Amino acid sequence: MSAVASPRPHPRQGFGLRRWWPLAIVALVVLAAIFAPWLAPYDPNQQNLIGRLKPPGTVSRAFHYWLGSDELGRDVLSRIIYGSRVSLVVAFASVILSGTVGTTLGMIAAYRRGWTETVVMRVVDVFLSIPAVLLAIITVAVLGPSLVNVILVLALTRWPRYARIAYSQTLSVATMPYVRLAALMGAGATRVLFRHVLPNIIGAVSVVATLEFGLMVLFEAGLSFLGLGVQPPTASWGSMLSTGRNYVATAWWVATLPGLCLFVLVLAVNLTGDAVRDRLDPRFR
Amino acid sequence: MSVTDVPVLAIDDLVIDIGGNRIVDHVSLSLGSGRILAIVGESGCGKSLTALSVLGLLPKAARITGGEIRLNGRDLLPLGEAALSDIRGNEATIIFQEPVASLNPLMRVGEQVEEALRLHRGLSANAARGEAIAMMARVGIPDASRRARQYPFELSGGMCQRIMIAAALICRPALLIADEPTTALDVTIQAQILELMRDLRGDVGSAIVLITHDMGVVADLADDVCVMYGGRIVESGPVEPIFAAPRHPYTKLLLATIPTLQGQRKMTLRTIEGMVPSAESWPDGCRFRTRCPLADEACVATPPLADVGPGHAAACWHSADVEALA
Numbered sequence: 002m003s004a005v006a007s008p009r010p011h012p013r014q015g016f017g018l019r020r021w022w023p024l025a026i027v028a029l030v031v032l033a034a035i036f037a038p039w040l041a042p043y044d045p046n047q048q049n050l051i052g053r054l055k056p057p058g059t060v061s062r063a064f065h066y067w068l069g070s071d072e073l074g075r076d077v078l079s080r081i082i083y084g085s086r087v088s089l090v091v092a093f094a095s096v097i098l099s100g101t102v103g104t105t106l107g108m109i110a111a112y113r114r115g116w117t118e119t120v121v122m123r124v125v126d127v128f129l130s131i132p133a134v135l136l137a138i139i140t141v142a143v144l145g146p147s148l149v150n151v152i153l154v155l156a157l158t159r160w161p162r163y164a165r166i167a168y169s170q171t172l173s174v175a176t177m178p179y180v181r182l183a184a185l186m187g188a189g190a191t192r193v194l195f196r197h198v199l200p201n202i203i204g205a206v207s208v209v210a211t212l213e214f215g216l217m218v219l220f221e222a223g224l225s226f227l228g229l230g231v232q233p234p235t236a237s238w239g240s241m242l243s244t245g246r247n248y249v250a251t252a253w254w255v256a257t258l259p260g261l262c263l264f265v266l267v268l269a270v271n272l273t274g275d276a277v278r279d280r281l282d283p284r285f286r
Numbered sequence: 287m288s289v290t291d292v293p294v295l296a297i298d299d300l301v302i303d304i305g306g307n308r309i310v311d312h313v314s315l316s317l318g319s320g321r322i323l324a325i326v327g328e329s330g331c332g333k334s335l336t337a338l339s340v341l342g343l344l345p346k347a348a349r350i351t352g353g354e355i356r357l358n359g360r361d362l363l364p365l366g367e368a369a370l371s372d373i374r375g376n377e378a379t380i381i382f383q384e385p386v387a388s389l390n391p392l393m394r395v396g397e398q399v400e401e402a403l404r405l406h407r408g409l410s411a412n413a414a415r416g417e418a419i420a421m422m423a424r425v426g427i428p429d430a431s432r433r434a435r436q437y438p439f440e441l442s443g444g445m446c447q448r449i450m451i452a453a454a455l456i457c458r459p460a461l462l463i464a465d466e467p468t469t470a471l472d473v474t475i476q477a478q479i480l481e482l483m484r485d486l487r488g489d490v491g492s493a494i495v496l497i498t499h500d501m502g503v504v505a506d507l508a509d510d511v512c513v514m515y516g517g518r519i520v521e522s523g524p525v526e527p528i529f530a531a532p533r534h535p536y537t538k539l540l541l542a543t544i545p546t547l548q549g550q551r552k553m554t555l556r557t558i559e560g561m562v563p564s565a566e567s568w569p570d571g572c573r574f575r576t577r578c579p580l581a582d583e584a585c586v587a588t589p590p591l592a593d594v595g596p597g598h599a600a601a602c603w604h605s606a607d608v609e610a611l612a
Contacts, residue, residue, distance in 0.1 A: 178388040179398075185343055186375030187405045200392040 020279070023272035030266050034085040041079035042067070045236045049074030054252040069254035072244065080236040081259055087225070087237040088266070091148065092217035095155035100210050102156065103163025108194050108202070110164070111171035122168060125161040133158040134223065141229040151230050155217055166209050170202035177201075204281040211274035215267040222263055238263050292359040294319050294460045294493040295340065295378075300353035302335055302344065307565040309348065310335050311517040317510075319460065320487055322494040324508035324525075326501065326540070328562050332517040333497050337463045340495075341378055342370040358460055376406040379454040383466040385447035389438040395446075396422070396434025399453045406457055421452045424489070426482055444475035451482065455490050462492045468503060480507050501544050505529055510597075513537045516573030517565070519591060523598030531609060533600035536574050538608050572602070579611060580604045 033040055043064065052061030052074040059066045061074070068078040110121035128136075140154045174180060175198065183197050184190075224230040225239025233240065238259040245256025293316040302310035310332040317323045325333040338344055340355055340362065355362045357378055362370070374380075379402070382388050389398055399422060400414035409417070415434070422430035425448045438446055447467065454462055464483070468476040484507055487494055496508060504511055504525065511528050513521040513536065521534040532538040539558045560577040563569070571588050575581035584603045591601040602608065 178382050178384055179390045182380075182382065182388055183390070183401065185341060185371070185380070186402050187371040188401070192405075197390050197393070201390070 020276040021273075023269035023276070026265060026269035027273055030085050030262075030269075031089060033082050034089045037082045037086055041076075041082040043076040043079045045075060045079040045083040046234045047075060054248060054255065056252070057254055068258050069252065071241070071255045072248060072252075077241075077254060077258055080241060081238070081262055084236040084238045084241060084259060085262070085266075087148065087231050087235065088218045088221055088263075091151055091155065091221040091230075092214050094152045095159065095217050095221075096210050096214050098152065098156035099159040099213070100163050100206065103160035103165075104167040104199075104202075104206050106160070107164035107167030108171045108198055109190075111168045112175055112190060112194055112198065121164065125164045125168075128158070128161040129165075134220070137220065137224060138227065138229060141224060146224075146229045146232055148231050148235075151221060151224055154224075155220055159213060159217070162209055162213060163206060166205055167202055170205050171198055174198050174201045208274060208278040208281060211277050212271060215270035215274065218263065218267055218270065293317055293356075294321075294358060295495065296354075296356040296359075297336065297340070298354040298356070300336065300339065300355065301351045302332070302339060302348050303351050304345075304348045304565070309517050309565055310339070312353070313514070313517075313519055314353075315512050315519070315522065317461075317493045317495065319493050320491050321510065322483075322487060322496060322508045323510045323512060324496045324498060324504040325512045325514060326498060326504055327514035328499060330562050330564070331514040333514050334465060336514070337380075337465065337495055337497050340461070340463065341374050341380060342367070343380075372406070375402040375454075375459075376457045377459055378461040378463070379457070379459045380463040380465060381447075381450045381454050381467050383469045385450045385470065386438060386443055388450050389446055391438055393437070394435055395438060395441065395449045399434070399449060399456055402453060402457050418452070418456060421456050422449070425449075425452045425455075425486070426478075427452070442475075443471055444478065447471060447475075447479055448482065451479075451486070455486060455492065458490050459492055461495065463495045463497070465497045466499075467496070468500075469498075476503075477506075483507060501541055513540070516563070516568050518573065518601065520574065520602070521598075521600040522591070523595065527595055527598050533594045533598070533605040533608050534574075534602045535578050535580050535604070535608050535611055537600075538611050580607055 049062060049064055049070065050073065052059065052064055052066065052070050053072055055061055055066050055070045057067060057069040059069065061070070064070065064074070064076060066076055066078075068081065071077055071080070106121050110118045136158050137154045140157060141150055144150045144154070180193060180197050184193050188196070221230055221237070222239030222242065225237045226243040228243065230239055231237045241259040242256050245252070245259070249256050295317040297313060297315050300310055300313045301308065313332070313336055315323065325337060327333045335344065335348065339350060340357070342362065342365070344350070350363060357373065362373070389395065396415065396418050399418040400411070403409045403414040403417060404411070419430045419434050422434060427433050427445065427448055433441070441449065467483070468479050471479060480503060483494065486492070496503070498504060508525050511522065511525055512519050513534065515536050521528060521532065521537045528537060529541065532541060543556045543558065545555055558577060563576065569576050571586040572578070572581070575585040578585070589601045589603045591599045592605070594600050594605050
């Protein structure tokens with residue numbers, strides 16, 4: 002960035018459409034997930050064996066396949082709409098769970114120091130040194146695949162990210178006179194951490210959380226693709242990709258369209274994350 | 287000001303060591319209710335450690351190896367962390383030198399003033415709110431009920447220090463320790479804050495320990511002075527005799543460093559030769575002797591803190607000759 006002063010406001014400063022349009026896409030997907038029963042033209046699990054693997058626009062018996070049909074004649078559009086529920090529920094729940102656990106542990110480690118710090122941060126190092134996907138696969142294999150287990154597994158593998166950022170942020174905030182003052186005025190550790198430290202580090206944590214959200218959507222799809230996520234017949238973008246893969250040469254829409262949705266959602270989430278980060282970066286305030 | 291029999295704060299023969307070095311060396315002082323005691327000295331003379339030890343706020347490396355600290359007659363040193371945190375913010379409290387950094391940037395200032403009340407008196411938010419606003423008005427914050435809803439960044443440094451003082455005094459503590467409360471403020475605001483503190487001690491009745499290196503602030507505010515050098519008290523007593531006729535060469539030189547409006551223009555500012563030696567290299571005997579113009583062989587022995595006037599004591603073998611010092 003050049004040091005020359007520009008007469009125009011910094012393009013990153015505004016709340017303008019330029020930075021925030023990706024949020025509209027995310028909102029669209031969220032609305033689609035919430036109102037799936039009203040938006041989806043058909044039951045996502047209703048089969049029509051005569052209308053198998055029909056291209057987009059085909060009409061077969063009572064079905065009008067706007068985005069084609071899959072190998073059991075189910076409506077791809079309806080399955081995509083219902084599939085967004087799985088993606089979003091898993092991503093939201095795992096981000097909230099891992100964010101809460103990781104942030105709390107990171108804050109405690111940085112505030113308590115001593116052996117608490119050593120134990121927590123070394124465990125974080127261990128977790129970060131294991132490939133997350135591998136850990137997830139092993140855990141799901143042991144626990145058995147289900148929606149709840151996918152959420153637990155993602156939370157289990159992702160909390161160290163939050164712990165690290167919360168740890169480093171807390172270290173610096175904890176040296177501020179107002180935190181020391183609150184502590185010496187008789188406020189207990191819980192009160193100091195949640196009333197004085199947390200509000201001052203939540204910005205950094207929420208940036209990580211937004212970026213993680215996109216990653217969680219991908220992870221869920223990845224686990225479902227491997228058959229370790231939600232089980233058939235529940236629609237999920239990952240499992241649609243997985244089964245659609247077999248027909249990609251003859252019926253490209255079965256795998257391509259959910260893949261495209263995945264791509265657009267993750268891109269939109271990441272761009273939103275960037276906008277959030279720039280918004281919270283003091284240099285751009 | 288009535289001085290009760292039991293002093294609010296009595297430090298007796300306090301010794302603090304850090305890693306084998308004696309940082310505070312047999313310091314004794316006492317402070318009656320409503321009195322203001324200034325502890326003066328250069329950086330590293332042990333003034334902050336002495337004051338912080340009262341609240342049990344010493345850095346981890348520091349050890350109190352001797353002496354007694356009594357707050358309203360109660361010995362503080364044997365108390366555990368729980369008992370101490372009951373006292374802090376309630377009976378004894380502290381304000382730091384950076385008012386803006388001492389306030390949580392993301393919390394309304396009113397809430398921060400209330401915090402001690404809620405912690406120590408268990409008041410509800412609503413009950414505490416009224417008292418907080420009254421205290422904010424008392425420390426000279428105009429339109430206190432509106433200001434209470436503002437955040438620290440919306441207030442000036444002087445306003446923030448007023449907020450800190452309101453927060454410190456909200457529980458009407460017996461003792462307020464002010465660690466260089468005006469250092470970060472500009473001179474006109476300094477004067478206002480000092481005036482406020484002078485007003486408040488009559489009102490709230492708190493005894494104040496003022497830690498400073500600014501002799502001007504001392505002359506303005508304090509009743510008594512303790513001059514520290516190298517971890518020891520070198521001179522103590524009421525403000526007037528110490529300013530009029532200091533009996534320790536260090537005090538004399540410290541006063542001489544204050545620039546005056548009289549005299550020649552372009553005169554070089556007076557300084558005290560040399561640097562404060564670090565704790566490892568403090569000399570035997572009188573610790574000021576390496577920088578002292580009066581030093582001779584006698585100073586190799588440690589001078590006792592001896593009475594030189596009513597309530598006035600100095601630790602110098604040559605205290606009679608200080609007056610003649612240019």
